Amino acid sequence: MALTVSSRRRSPRRSRRRSRRLAADAGLLAFAAAFALPLAWVVLSSLDPQADLRVKAPDGLTLDNFDAILTSEITFTPLLNSLILCGSATLLTVVCAALAAYPLSRFRSRLNRPFLLTILFATSLPITAIMVPVYALFVQVDLIDTMQGTILFFAASQLPFAIWLMKNFMDGVPKELEEAAWTDGASSLQSLIRIVLPLMGPGVSVVTVFSFVMMWGNFFVPFMLLLSPDQMPASVSINEFFGNRGMVAYGQLAAFSIVYSTPVILLYVLIARRLGGGFALGGAVKG
Amino acid sequence: MTTAAPHATDGPGAAKSPSGPPASRPPAPPRVPRGLTRALPVAPAVILLLLFLAGPIAYCAYIAFTDLQLTGQAESSFVGFENFRTAFQDEEFLNAVWLTLVFTVVSSLIGQNTLGLALASLMQRASKPVRTLTGGIVITAWVLPEVVAGFLLYAFFRREGTLNAVLDWLHLPSQNWLFALPILAVSFANVWRGTAFSMLVYSAALNEIPKEITEAAEVDGAGGWRRMWHITLPMIRRSIGTNLMLNTLQTLSVFGLIWVMTRGGPGDKSQTLPLFMYEQAFQNSLIGYATAVALLLLLVGSLFSVVYMRLLRTEV
Numbered sequence: 001m002a003l004t005v006s007s008r009r010r011s012p013r014r015s016r017r018r019s020r021r022l023a024a025d026a027g028l029l030a031f032a033a034a035f036a037l038p039l040a041w042v043v044l045s046s047l048d049p050q051a052d053l054r055v056k057a058p059d060g061l062t063l064d065n066f067d068a069i070l071t072s073e074i075t076f077t078p079l080l081n082s083l084i085l086c087g088s089a090t091l092l093t094v095v096c097a098a099l100a101a102y103p104l105s106r107f108r109s110r111l112n113r114p115f116l117l118t119i120l121f122a123t124s125l126p127i128t129a130i131m132v133p134v135y136a137l138f139v140q141v142d143l144i145d146t147m148q149g150t151i152l153f154f155a156a157s158q159l160p161f162a163i164w165l166m167k168n169f170m171d172g173v174p175k176e177l178e179e180a181a182w183t184d185g186a187s188s189l190q191s192l193i194r195i196v197l198p199l200m201g202p203g204v205s206v207v208t209v210f211s212f213v214m215m216w217g218n219f220f221v222p223f224m225l226l227l228s229p230d231q232m233p234a235s236v237s238i239n240e241f242f243g244n245r246g247m248v249a250y251g252q253l254a255a256f257s258i259v260y261s262t263p264v265i266l267l268y269v270l271i272a273r274r275l276g277g278g279f280a281l282g283g284a285v286k287g
Numbered sequence: 288m289t290t291a292a293p294h295a296t297d298g299p300g301a302a303k304s305p306s307g308p309p310a311s312r313p314p315a316p317p318r319v320p321r322g323l324t325r326a327l328p329v330a331p332a333v334i335l336l337l338l339f340l341a342g343p344i345a346y347c348a349y350i351a352f353t354d355l356q357l358t359g360q361a362e363s364s365f366v367g368f369e370n371f372r373t374a375f376q377d378e379e380f381l382n383a384v385w386l387t388l389v390f391t392v393v394s395s396l397i398g399q400n401t402l403g404l405a406l407a408s409l410m411q412r413a414s415k416p417v418r419t420l421t422g423g424i425v426i427t428a429w430v431l432p433e434v435v436a437g438f439l440l441y442a443f444f445r446r447e448g449t450l451n452a453v454l455d456w457l458h459l460p461s462q463n464w465l466f467a468l469p470i471l472a473v474s475f476a477n478v479w480r481g482t483a484f485s486m487l488v489y490s491a492a493l494n495e496i497p498k499e500i501t502e503a504a505e506v507d508g509a510g511g512w513r514r515m516w517h518i519t520l521p522m523i524r525r526s527i528g529t530n531l532m533l534n535t536l537q538t539l540s541v542f543g544l545i546w547v548m549t550r551g552g553p554g555d556k557s558q559t560l561p562l563f564m565y566e567q568a569f570q571n572s573l574i575g576y577a578t579a580v581a582l583l584l585l586l587v588g589s590l591f592s593v594v595y596m597r598l599l600r601t602e603v
Contacts, residue, residue, distance in 0.1 A: 024412035031406060032421040035428055035479065037449050038439040045442075053448040092335075100332035107325050115329075117596065122340060124533065124592040128540035128561045129584040132568045132577045133347035134339075136355065156339030159332055188325065217432035219543030220561075235434050239547060242438070250442070257435045268430045 042254045051251035065255035074241060075234075075259060082233035085147060085222065086215040089154035093211045094204065096155065097162035102192045104163075105170040106178075116167070122160035131224045138225060145227040154221060158211045165210070169203025170196060202271075209271045213264045234260045344585070351579040357572035370579035380580065382555055383563035387539070390474050390559050395538040398478035400531060403485020407493055408515070410486075422486070429483030437547025440476040441465070444548070469549045469557035476544055481537065485530050492526035493519070525598065532595035536588055560584050 037055055045051035046065050048058035069075050104112055134153060135144065143149030173196050181191045197204060215221075219235045226232055232240065238260060242253045351370060355363035374380045406425065410418045428436065443449045444464040451461035464472045496519065504514050520527070542561040545551060551558035551566065558566070560580060568577035 021412055021414060024409045025414055025417045028406070028409045028413050028417050028421045031402075031409075032417075032424050035421075035424045035482075037453070038443045038479065039424065039427060041442055041449055042435075042439055053442045053445045054452045055449045056452075096332040096335055099328035102328050103325050104329070109326070111326075120596055121589070121592050122336070124536045124588070124595055125344075126536060126540035126584060126588040128542050129564075129581045129588060130340075130343045130347055132564055132574060132581050133350060134343045135568070136350060136574050136578070137343055137346050152335065153339050156335045159336060159340075163332060188328070192328075213430065217434075219432075219434050219546070223543075235432055235543075238434055238438075253438060257438060261431050261435050264432065265427060265430055268426070272426075 042257050045251055045254035046258050048251055051254060053250060065251040066259070068249075069252050069256045069259070074237075075256065077230065078232055078234040078237035079260070081147075081231055081237075082216060082235065085151060085154065085233050086212050088147075089151045089158070089215055090208060090212045092151065092155040093158045093162045094166075094208050096159060097166040097207060098192070098197060098204070100163050101166035101170050102188065102196065104167050106175065106188075116164075119160045119163050123164055127157045128220055131220055135224050144225060145231070147226075147231060150222060150225045153225060154215050154218070157221070158214060162207050162211055165207050166203065169200050169206070172203070173199045206271050209267045213267060216264050347578055347582055347585065350575055351582040353575045355575040355578070357569070357574055363575065366575070370576050371583075373576065374579060374583070379555060379558075380563065383558050383560050386470055386557065387559040389470055390477070390541075391535055391538050393471070394474040394477035394481070395534040396531065398474065399481045399485045399534050399538075400527075402478060402482045403530070404489050406482065406486045407489035408519070410490060411493055425486055426483045428479055429481065431480070433480075433543040434547050436476070436480045437544045440472075440479060440544075441548045444472045444476070465549055466553055469553065473545045473548055473557050476548060477538060477541060480544065481534065484537075485534060488526055488530045489523065492523040496522050528598045529595065532591055532598065536591050536595075539584065539588060539591075 041053075041055045044055060044058055047061050047063070048056075049062045049064060050059045051065070103109075104116065138144040138149055138153075143152075177199070178186075178191045178195050181195055186194070217235065219239070222233050223236050223239075226236070229237070229240065238253075238256060242249070242256070350363070352365055352367060353363040354366045354369070406421065410422070413421075431439070441448075445451075446461075446463045446466075450464065454461045462468070500518060500522075501514060504518050509517070540561060541559070542565070545557055545559060545562055549557045551562040555563075561584070564577045564580045564584070567573045567580065
């Protein structure tokens with residue numbers, strides 16, 4: 001008797017739960033479809049010999065669009081420039097951030113708190129706002145239109161967030177392991193390189209990938225600081241090639257977008273896997 | 288020195304005075320330059336930040352008060368608050384402020400924030416494959432380079448683009464979005480691009496709410512909306528604050544997306560402050576004036592930044 005009552009009571013609740021799940025699935029799929037439309041356009045158009053501006057089944061599959069853009073002028077030089085620019089700046093950012101995070105995480109000092117507060121403040125400053133003065137400054141000190149100037153500025157603009165993340169990751173590495181090394185006479189630098197950094201591999205890769213992805217997609221900084229076309233990274237050159245030509249070669253534009261976006265998507269997948277679910281960035285920002 | 292003096296004069300009474308700091312310090316061998324060598328690794332970062340971040344900000348604060356121009360001017364002179372006075376009488380500037388406000392409220396406060404929360408809470412209940420698929424698509428939109436996102440949404444909103452195709456198919460009136468409602472089009476573009484961040488923040492926050500609490504509320508008969516309002520939202524309010532702050536700061540500095548989609552046009556109908564600043568500096572050659580606008584933007588950003596720091600205060 002009791003059994004039948006309880007099972008009868010449970011079944012409507014379970015079915016309600018199932019119908020709620022179905023409703024949630026349907027809602028999510030509707031959002032997913034809306035978000036997917038522009039992405040579908042870029043994928044389909046890149047394979048379409050007669051691409052236009054709307055999502056449609058391709059008139060036939062072709063790789064001609066990719067063929068047309070895989071030249072040194074359109075693709076290889078800009079991508080190489082992007083790689084040099086973002087690679088060097090990321091390297092600089094990560095090295096400086098790791099060095100700076102070490103004393104902040106390991107030693108207590110009266111200056112730590114004000115320093116960290118300043119860093120936190122700087123992470124959220126709108127970099128866009130200072131680009132005009134940076135341009136004026138770079139003209140005066142002759143750094144305008146140079147790779148090294150742009151690299152240094154990129155690194156500096158990404159550094160606050162990188163230090164903040166790096167310090168938080170470093171706090172997670174227990175101090176005891178290093179203390180053994182210190183008594184054996186290892187210097188701070190040695191214990192940082194030999195002990196701390198290897199232990200926080202995932203943390204370092206998150207900082208690296210995050211910095212790189214941010215710079216790879218950044219348009220405004222190179223747009224302002226670089227002038228000569230042969231130095232332009234892909235983020236600016238795509239605009240020059242397709243934006244200024246009145247956007248006629250939609251298939252080629254789509255193909256180039258895919259070639260240019262693939263590295264950052266792959267990198268993101270890499271760290272998302274590594275951290276289980278990809279919620280780390282949200283979590284890291286949340287603190 | 289100042290702390291040491293009272294100890295010496297107090298004599299036997301010194302035990303009463305707060306002698307905490309010296310006693311609690313670890314018994315490490317006291318060497319004077321140690322603090323310096325320890326701080327040495329911070330030096331490269333500090334130098335880089337001073338030269339390339341603090342420097343430009345200071346320079347910004349300086350040239351905002353001059354009449355510096357792009358070319359053909361040997362020296363600039365100090366003009367006081369002239370640039371700011373000009374700005375607040377400049378119709379175009381006020382238009383840009385208004386559009387920035389619309390852009391921020393529509394795309395960040397309403398769009399990304401609400402949609403992100405909706406997606407995150409739907410994800411709590413949805414089945415795993417749907418969750419993964421939706422998460423993947425939304426995050427892809429976020430990871431794409433800004434300019435690519437701009438081109439994709441340009442194609443989407445164009446008169447002959449996908450949105451109108453869909454509207455035709457649904458027998459709804461179509462519209463030349465980029466011409467008639469450019470600020471709305473770029474706002475939606477920013478929602479498309481930026482919602483993933485809110486979704487990630489809220490998913491993390493919702494996962495931290497203990498199951499027992501929602502289940503208890505459910506047993507007590509609280510419906511979906513009431514649970515959301517009385518339990519979920521209060522429990523994640525810190526995340527809401529953080530998310531709103533970061534979204535707003537991000538949105539205030541959007542340039543590439545709007546530049547690619549509309550160039551601020553037609554006319555100045557989608558010219559937000561960053562685009563206005565750019566136009567003043569490079570089309571009108573008024574670096575001083577543009578920098579004054581930049582300084583205002585920077586001040587607004589700093590204000591948000593300070594609020595954000597107060598939200599995170601306990602964690603430093």
